[in-house]
Every structure is written in structure tokens, then in C-alpha cells.
Amino acid sequence: MSDNFSFPVRVYYEDTDAGGVVFYANYLKFMERARTEWLRQMGIEQDVLTQEQAIVFAVRRIKVDYLKPARFNEQLDVTVQVKKCNNASLDFYQEVRRAGLKSGEVLCKADVQIACVDVVRFVPRRIPENIIMELKNRGV
Amino acid sequence: MSDNFSFPVRVYYEDTDAGGVVFYANYLKFMERARTEWLRQMGIEQDVLTQEQAIVFAVRRIKVDYLKPARFNEQLDVTVQVKKCNNASLDFYQEVRRAGLKSGEVLCKADVQIACVDVVRFVPRRIPENIIMELKNRGV
Amino acid sequence: MSDNFSFPVRVYYEDTDAGGVVFYANYLKFMERARTEWLRQMGIEQDVLTQEQAIVFAVRRIKVDYLKPARFNEQLDVTVQVKKCNNASLDFYQEVRRAGLKSGEVLCKADVQIACVDVVRFVPRRIPENIIMELKNRGV
Amino acid sequence: MSDNFSFPVRVYYEDTDAGGVVFYANYLKFMERARTEWLRQMGIEQDVLTQEQAIVFAVRRIKVDYLKPARFNEQLDVTVQVKKCNNASLDFYQEVRRAGLKSGEVLCKADVQIACVDVVRFVPRRIPENIIMELKNRGV
Numbered sequence: 001m002s003d004n005f006s007f008p009v010r011v012y013y014e015d016t017d018a019g020g021v022v023f024y025a026n027y028l029k030f031m032e033r034a035r036t037e038w039l040r041q042m043g044i045e046q047d048v049l050t051q052e053q054a055i056v057f058a059v060r061r062i063k064v065d066y067l068k069p070a071r072f073n074e075q076l077d078v079t080v081q082v083k084k085c086n087n088a089s090l091d092f093y094q095e096v097r098r099a100g101l102k103s104g105e106v107l108c109k110a111d112v113q114i115a116c117v118d119v120v121r122f123v124p125r126r127i128p129e130n131i132i133m134e135l136k137n138r139g140v
Numbered sequence: 141m142s143d144n145f146s147f148p149v150r151v152y153y154e155d156t157d158a159g160g161v162v163f164y165a166n167y168l169k170f171m172e173r174a175r176t177e178w179l180r181q182m183g184i185e186q187d188v189l190t191q192e193q194a195i196v197f198a199v200r201r202i203k204v205d206y207l208k209p210a211r212f213n214e215q216l217d218v219t220v221q222v223k224k225c226n227n228a229s230l231d232f233y234q235e236v237r238r239a240g241l242k243s244g245e246v247l248c249k250a251d252v253q254i255a256c257v258d259v260v261r262f263v264p265r266r267i268p269e270n271i272i273m274e275l276k277n278r279g280v
Numbered sequence: 281m282s283d284n285f286s287f288p289v290r291v292y293y294e295d296t297d298a299g300g301v302v303f304y305a306n307y308l309k310f311m312e313r314a315r316t317e318w319l320r321q322m323g324i325e326q327d328v329l330t331q332e333q334a335i336v337f338a339v340r341r342i343k344v345d346y347l348k349p350a351r352f353n354e355q356l357d358v359t360v361q362v363k364k365c366n367n368a369s370l371d372f373y374q375e376v377r378r379a380g381l382k383s384g385e386v387l388c389k390a391d392v393q394i395a396c397v398d399v400v401r402f403v404p405r406r407i408p409e410n411i412i413m414e415l416k417n418r419g420v
Numbered sequence: 421m422s423d424n425f426s427f428p429v430r431v432y433y434e435d436t437d438a439g440g441v442v443f444y445a446n447y448l449k450f451m452e453r454a455r456t457e458w459l460r461q462m463g464i465e466q467d468v469l470t471q472e473q474a475i476v477f478a479v480r481r482i483k484v485d486y487l488k489p490a491r492f493n494e495q496l497d498v499t500v501q502v503k504k505c506n507n508a509s510l511d512f513y514q515e516v517r518r519a520g521l522k523s524g525e526v527l528c529k530a531d532v533q534i535a536c537v538d539v540v541r542f543v544p545r546r547i548p549e550n551i552i553m554e555l556k557n558r559g560v
Contacts, residue, residue, distance in 0.1 A: 029434045308448065
């Protein structure tokens, strides 16, 4: 089980809807940003992956529980935890939490499965060995 | 079990990402549009609901399976099926399918739970009686 | 000067922000949808253009006046008018108008310049002859 | 003339389109984020402004020149410069620049006019005195 990684996200007008809260699809953007930054701090840049190995990470399945709404101008933390590393996919658990004054309150939690796929045909491809190694070094 | 309702959606540049396919969060927009139109064809306008009864429908839980990617310029159909009507929530099953030449192919399927909540405090509220009646009339 | 073309757009939650109105960047999505449908009704499909001729239409310049806000659930009409057809670019004038009860009220108007560019290098390319012909046939 | 303020933005998948570049409407999101952070570093929080004074800042006019495309995974800087402070509006000049290796290259530049409006009726309101003072202290 990997350590938690956390990425800060600020709620801007673009993220909210007329209900005064973050639009439900936009939490998926926040979670994708956090996964991207989690990869980056392991030295993995997705544009390089695509250019050099012709693969992309595509979301295959998500399950999201929306517990409390995030509102305009709030500061959030988005966590990334790898639950399982398979040959061609990764299972994540992610939370969106309030930062600042009400720090830690979980607003939204998700199970996310990411598949490693061919950039053109979107068929499964093995996760590159260096990524597997990085994950193992981190105890995943 | 209600009949299927289907709503057409075209994939524009705004919906796609650099992977050449629809960005995973944007299917949730398509599904929300379809649910909105499903309510509308029952005579229910959400802006009126909010103004007159101070309620909104908020997504409480989603589970999405991404099976195949939708691409730029494709024509899609998004289905809406009510699985269960509770006091303060509705359970839906939705699919995003290819229209046109490859008509019917399921690209994405989802279980969606919608809660009826107070517009200010986001606490549960009973679904209005006229909506319950409309659903019963349709065999839900 | 070409005739006006108009494309209907409904305002969904995804389009609005916590101010209760359509987020200012989203009018650009509406205008892009309308330009896409204007091309389509001339028989021009942009995915085919890219696959067969390796070009895309990219926005080079916009000037947008936001006159009145569009709100959640409103029905809009988005117009497309070609002002000028150059070798490698097109000048448009577009309006976003209220449909329905307050039909015709202009909420937003824009001058938009679109460039025809190479899909990989984003350098200018001549607009394909068949598109020029189509435009001439329509009096542009 | 105020000093330049600059805010870093990373390009994620959500920002790009099937052309492989940032979708043209999304630069407006980046510019809005930068204006929000520029206000914040002057001690002005927009949610507080709305709650306490019932005003919002709404974009009245933009003119954007798209010079070069930003691509997936690039790091950008978004500048904010106040050109003029009026009674009920502010004129900005903003640039989106490449950061990192090709630092400083201007990808997109914009003139933006923001109006101070009533949160309910969207009619003009005077800019609060403390904001005017803050701007004057900074030489605007």
C-alpha cells in the first residue's frame, strides 16, 4: 500500500454551477490533476510516455461518492493512493478534502481504475517496467 | 421499470482531449443533459423546481464503466432509465451509445443516484409529490 | 455576405457558474458548436478534413461583448454569419440570443477569426477549394 | 500602471482537445484564475465580496489573440496587469506565456473588461472603496 499523496486545488468560478457548488463532473478533473502530479513526482511525464512509448493512461472505471459539496473559492486537497498495481491497470483510491479552516473533511471519495492503453487503438498495453519499479520502490 | 428515454448528443471539440477521445469527466455532462431532458419531457423544469420549492437534484453517487472511447464529431445517444424511486432519491441506469453507422454500440454505462436536496443547505428533502406521481404513471 | 445560420443551444448546469449565469468561457463553446453545425450543413465534416487533408480550423482571434447573462435552463439560438473569406482564414460574426418567450434578445455578440492550419505544426494552410466554392455559392 | 502579476497554470488533459492543444475557451479559464489570485493577493476574496456586498465581477468584454497553441502537460504563466480603473469596471491586459524551457514566449494575449455588478440583477455597481484604494496604493 502506497503512502498518501496530496495535491492542492482551488475552486474557481469555472468549477461551480448555478447550484452554488462544484459541478459533479469537475471533481473528476481535480482527481485527474492529482493523479498527473502523483506520476510527475515519480518522474513520469505523460506527454513523454505517449511520444516515446505510444501509450496513454485511460480511465476504465470510476465509483464516486459525493458526500458534501465544495463551494466557490474553497481550497481543497486531493489525495492519491494506489491500491493495486496490475499488468495493464492501476487501482486508485482518492479523496477530495477541505483544506484550510475545516481541514480534512472528506467531500468526495472515489475508486478509480486506470488502464494503460495504446494511444491509437485504445487496446490494453503492459504498464512500462520503470513505472512498475517506481511503484514497488514505494511499497505498492 | 420505466421505459428507456434517449437523448442525442454530438461530440464537439470542447468534449475531447489530447488523447483524441471524449474526456472521461465529460460523459457525466452528457448523462446530466439526458436526465434534464427526461425530466423536461415529464413536464418538470428544474429552474422552476428551485424557484418554487427551493430544491435541487444533486448527484450522490455514480459508478461509471468506460468501455470504448467516443471520438470527435461522433453522434451519440444517451439513455435514461429509472431503476428505483425512493423518498428523497432516484436510482438511474444510463448508457452512452454510438448513433449513426455503428448505432447501438455501448461506449459507457453508469449507475447514478440522485438526491433531492435543499438548495441552500444541501440536506435531503422529499421528492415532490407530482414527480412521484409522474413516475408512477410511467410504471416506475 | 452570407445568410444567417442559427443553431439551438440549451443551458445545462455544466454551463453555469456560482453566479447563477453561464460562465463567460462557455459562450465560446456554444459559438464553436454553431460553427461546426454551419460547416456540417454545407457538407463539411471536420474529422474528415483532418484525416484527409491534415488541416484543422483554429481560432486566431475573438472579440466578445457580453451584454446580458444567460441563465440555467434557458433556450438559446447561436447565429453564424461569414463576413469575409480569405485564403487561409474566415471572419465570422456570431450572436447568442434568447429563444422562447424573450426570443431574439442578444445576450452576447462576437467577431471571430478562424485560421486554416496544418494539424501538426499549426502553420497556415489554404482553405480547401471545395469549401471556398461552397461559400461562393452561398454568396459569401 | 500596475506591476505585473503572474500566476502559474499547468495544462492537464481537461484543458486540451482532439487537436492536441488547449481548447480556445479554456485560456479564458486560465485568465480568470489569474485575476482571482491577483485579487486574493490584495486581500480581496470574491466569495466574501458577494456575501457582504452582494456584488460579483462579471466579464463585459474580451479581445483575445491566439498566437501559438499551448499543449498538454506544458507549464504556463498567466499575467495580470490593470490598465485602467473606472467607477464600475476595470480594464486588464493579460498574457498566457510558456514557462520552463521556452520561458516567456507569449501564446495568447487579451484585453479584458470586468464590470462590478449586482449579484441578483447584474446591473452596474460602484467598485468598493477598499478595492479602489488598494489599486491606488499599487499605482494603478
